[in-house]
Amino acid sequence: xxxxxxxxxxxxxxxxxxxxxxxxxxxxxxxxxxxxxxxxxxxxxxxxxxxxxxxxxxxxxxxxxxxxxxxxxxxxxxxxxxxxxxxxxxxxxxxxxxxxxxxxxxxxxxxxxxxxxxxxxxxxxxxxxxxxxxxxxxxxxxxxxxxxxxxxxxxxxxxxxxxxxxxxxxxxxxxxxxxxxxxxxxxxxxxxxxxxxxxxxxxxxxxxxxxxxxxxxxxxxxxxxxxxxxxxxxxxxxxxxxxxxxxxxxxxxxxxxxxxxxxxxxxxxxxxxxxxxxxxxxxxxxxxxxxxxxxxxxxxxxxxxxxxxxxxxxxxxxxxxxxxxxxxxxxxxxxxxxxxxxxxxxxxxxxxxxxxxxxxxxxxxxxxxxxxxxxxxxxxxxxxxxxxxxxxxxxxxxxxxxx
Amino acid sequence: xxxxxxxxxxxxxxxxxxxxxxxxxxxxxxxxxxxxxxxxxxxxxxxxxxxxxxxxxxxxxxxxxxxxxxxxxxxxxxxxxxxxxxxxxxxxxxxxxxxxxxxxxxxxxxxxxxxxxxxxxxxxxxxxxxxxxxxxxxxxxxxxxxxxxxxxxxxxxxxxxxxxxxxxxxxxxxxxxxxxxxxxxxxxxxxxxxxxxxxxxxxxxxxxxxxxxxxxxxxxxxxxxxxxxxxxxxxxxxxxxxxxxxxxxxxxxxxxxxxxxxxxxxxxxxxxxxxxxxxxxxxxxxxxxxxxxxxxxxxxxxxxxxxxxxxxxxxxxxxxxxxxxxxxxxxxxxxxxxxxxxxxxxxxxxxxxxxxxxxxxxxxxxxxxxxxxxxxxxxxxxxxxxxxxxxxxxxxxxxxxxx
Numbered sequence: 114x115x116x117x118x119x120x121x122x123x124x125x126x127x128x129x130x131x132x133x134x135x136x137x138x139x140x141x142x143x144x145x146x147x148x149x150x151x152x153x154x155x156x157x158x159x160x161x162x163x164x165x166x167x168x169x170x171x172x173x174x175x176x177x178x179x180x181x182x183x184x185x186x187x188x189x190x191x192x193x194x195x196x197x198x199x200x201x202x203x204x205x206x207x208x209x210x211x212x213x214x215x216x217x218x219x220x221x222x223x224x225x226x227x228x229x230x231x232x233x234x235x236x237x238x239x240x241x242x243x244x245x246x247x248x249x250x251x252x253x254x255x256x257x258x259x260x261x262x263x264x265x266x267x268x269x270x271x272x273x274x275x276x277x278x279x280x281x282x283x284x285x286x287x288x289x290x291x292x293x294x295x296x297x298x299x300x301x302x303x304x305x306x307x308x309x310x311x312x313x314x315x316x317x318x319x320x321x322x323x324x325x326x327x328x329x330x331x332x333x334x335x336x337x338x339x340x341x342x343x344x345x346x347x348x349x350x351x352x353x354x355x356x357x358x359x360x361x362x363x364x365x366x367x368x369x370x371x372x373x374x375x376x377x378x379x380x381x382x383x384x385x386x387x388x389x390x391x392x393x394x395x396x397x398x399x400x401x402x403x404x405x406x407x408x409x410x411x412x413x414x415x416x417x418x419x420x421x422x423x424x425x426x427x428x429x430x431x432x433x434x435x436x437x438x439x440x441x442x443x444x445x446x447x448x449x450x451x452x453x454x455x456x457x458x459x460x461x462x463x464x465x466x467x468x469x470x471x472x473x474x475x476x477x478x479x480x481x482x483x484x485x486x487x488x489x490x491x492x493x494x495x496x497x498x499x500x501x502x503x504x505x506x507x508x509x510x511x512x513x514x515x516x
Numbered sequence: 517x518x519x520x521x522x523x524x525x526x527x528x529x530x531x532x533x534x535x536x537x538x539x540x541x542x543x544x545x546x547x548x549x550x551x552x553x554x555x556x557x558x559x560x561x562x563x564x565x566x567x568x569x570x571x572x573x574x575x576x577x578x579x580x581x582x583x584x585x586x587x588x589x590x591x592x593x594x595x596x597x598x599x600x601x602x603x604x605x606x607x608x609x610x611x612x613x614x615x616x617x618x619x620x621x622x623x624x625x626x627x628x629x630x631x632x633x634x635x636x637x638x639x640x641x642x643x644x645x646x647x648x649x650x651x652x653x654x655x656x657x658x659x660x661x662x663x664x665x666x667x668x669x670x671x672x673x674x675x676x677x678x679x680x681x682x683x684x685x686x687x688x689x690x691x692x693x694x695x696x697x698x699x700x701x702x703x704x705x706x707x708x709x710x711x712x713x714x715x716x717x718x719x720x721x722x723x724x725x726x727x728x729x730x731x732x733x734x735x736x737x738x739x740x741x742x743x744x745x746x747x748x749x750x751x752x753x754x755x756x757x758x759x760x761x762x763x764x765x766x767x768x769x770x771x772x773x774x775x776x777x778x779x780x781x782x783x784x785x786x787x788x789x790x791x792x793x794x795x796x797x798x799x800x801x802x803x804x805x806x807x808x809x810x811x812x813x814x815x816x817x818x819x820x821x822x823x824x825x826x827x828x829x830x831x832x833x834x835x836x837x838x839x840x841x842x843x844x845x846x847x848x849x850x851x852x853x854x855x856x857x858x859x860x861x862x863x864x865x866x867x868x869x870x871x872x873x874x875x876x877x878x879x880x881x882x883x884x885x886x887x888x889x890x891x892x893x894x895x896x897x898x899x900x901x902x903x904x905x906x907x908x909x910x911x912x913x914x915x916x917x918x919x
Contacts, residue, residue: 129572132573133573163592166532166592169531169532170535170536171600171603174599174603175599177609178596178599178602178608181591181610181612185588185591185592185595188587189585189588191584192570192581192582192585193570193573195581195584196570196573196574196578196581196585197573199577199581200573200574200577206580207581207584209661233659258612
């Protein structure tokens with residue numbers, strides 16, 4: 114008995130049969146005495162189909178118009194789910210982003226939610242309606258439609274849970290929880306009952322592709338209990354929350370990301386402000402960088418600066434670096450590596466156990482996998498390795514560190 | 517030099533090539549020094565595709581949710597057209613119904629526009645942007661999305677022209693003007709240079725399918741000059757306006773409508789209030805009726821009441837009549853005829869020339885076409901005839917009354 118936010122992804126609503134499956138989950142939750150707010154993504158391939166239409170018109174359509182176009186996808190799926198719930202004899206109402214009160218900043222295609230004006234949501238809940246909200250979208254202070262970027266519907270769901278003080282936010286996906294490694298690769302992967310926000314953040318930002326990291330950050334900030342579970346099985350999922358029970362497992366998961374590009378700027382003068390110059394230009398184009406490595410300067414006071422970014426940013430990043438190059442003097446050049454993967458070991462217990470890192474490097478060596486770059490944080494160790502080795506590395510690390 | 521509203525239908529924007537064709541017309545108008553507001557329908561078959569999705573979920577989806585679903589179609593086409601105009605180097609902005617300020621009554625699927633709040637339109641025009649408005653849609657006072665029904669984008673365009681005091685409203689279709697008969701049927705049909713609002717109203721409501729009659733009514737009310745022309749040829753179109761130059765042509769056109777159903781309630785008691793009872797029940801379901809005929813009562817004081825309606829209302833009308841039937845007493849029953857067409861002769865000059873009606877009936881008789889029902893107004897004469905004869909009737913009437 115409480116207020117439950119449920120989010121369903123594109124594959125969960127891809128056709129009429131799946132929509133009725135979702136409607137069953139939603140109405141069962143409602144019939145158990147809960148208020149329910151549902152957030153939906155666009156159906157299956159709708160977003161890709163709309164992007165194709167845009168690219169037939171222009172290679173680089175304006176982001177404002179792209180947001181108008183893409184937001185139609187969630188508008189469509191939300192109304193179809195409302196129809197299915199009504200067909201089952203319940204009262205439902207679909208709301209677009211602006212109707213649900215989502216106000217964002219003025220960025221297009223990757224907007225941040227500023228606040229949710231909850232009057233409409235509250236009034237529909239008071240009427241005991243099941244509310245279906247189009248995910249991924251809002252409006253800015255110009256009344257222009259904005260979208261929240263990759264994984265934005267997860268963020269929509271957590272934001273509603275925070276604004277409405279929901280008891281739980283359930284994220285339904287096509288896997289039934291968070292695993293210690295991708296179950297498609299590692300047969301012995303174990304489903305976790307619980308995981309902390311920080312561990313989940315490392316796993317999601319490292320390519321585990323279960324939850325979008327912005328949604329996890331927001332859940333942590335507002336202390337929203339998240340549950341990751343499958344819309345196709347009745348199995349219990351994984352709870353993401355602040356305090357987990359003590360577990361003997363130090364390592365919570367092995368993640369990998371094959372969609373990275375590494376850039377290295379060679380022979381830079383080792384002078385103050387050089388890193389600022391590079392990364393402020395990169396940030397100015399809203400490119401997120403991940404691992405940054407700076408080599409020690411050599412005898413000529415020259416050093417190399419490397420960073421990784423998602424492959425979708427690669428062309429733009431290369432353009433930014435190319436524009437900076439003339440300002441760096443002679444002998445400076447850019448290397449790009451498209452053939453690396455990032456493999457990471459994640460777990461809160463690791464920070465107090467130096468043995469994990471040693472075991473990780475030993476395992477990779479035993480499997481003849483060369484390490485290109487190492488990066489560590491309090492709860493994870495990441496390495497860059499050749500992409501051809503990434504599956505072998507995940508399987509071997511899971512065997513030696515978890516099983 | 518002025519403010520021009522241009523409306524393009526679904527076939528004019530059905531793919532990327534057609535969208536660029538429209539963008540060319542729009543930017544040429546803009547480059548000639550005009551401010552331009554464009555209203556677009558959904559692309560080609562989008563509306564039908566969305567309706568199919570809805571009907572996979574429910575045979576009778578709620579009208580509120582249907583409006584949310586269908587309005588996505590115009591949102592998609594408006595953003596695509598804006599992208600094409602931007603690609604050609606002009607500034608454009610797409611606006612959904614609510615962004616463009618369309619406020620409607622609370623009816624769903626066939627809403628009436630109450631007013632347009634023009635601040636946003638004006639501010640974009642002041643920035644010298646080409647404004648693309650998603651046709652067919654608005655919001656009501658609950659902030660729910662509403663749609664304007666069949667041909668609603670024509671109405672959107674005329675409403676904007678009225679609210680913004682545009683110099684002209686151009687309706688681009690797949691024909692290049694208003695003809696004296698359907699040119700696909702009557703090879704010798706003549707394109708009219710001018711036609712009055714009243715004549716156009718009769719022609720459009722009689723199935724000429726060029727302009728939606730609500731848009732013509734609104735143009736007449738606010739004295740908006742309309743031009744009907746083709747997006748695929750450069751030919752001048754037909755002007756629709758109040759005062760036309762004197763023309764010798766009495767008959768402006770022959771129209772036909774094959775999408776009608778005729779109901780007859782047989783053996784009704786001829787008592788006061790019987791017509792009210794029937795037509796208030798029909799109107800209560802928002803069914804428009806067209807021709808109404810009541811026979812004189814026979815010696816038993818019984819009479820028959822007939823009316824026609826669009827075929828899309830037939831099932832609902834039959835249901836309404838079925839519910840009324842038990843209240844009418846014994847011997848009363850309902851006849852339904854799905855095989856009739858309405859053929860009409862339209863022209864302002866006709867009211868003072870009784871000879872037209874005589875020639876019309878003579879022509880039909882000469883062609884062995886039996887008349888089922890006759891209905892007349894000041895500027896038109898309509899007959900119901902067997903649908904198999906409707907093409908023959910249009911050709912013969914055009915020959916004898918226009919050529």
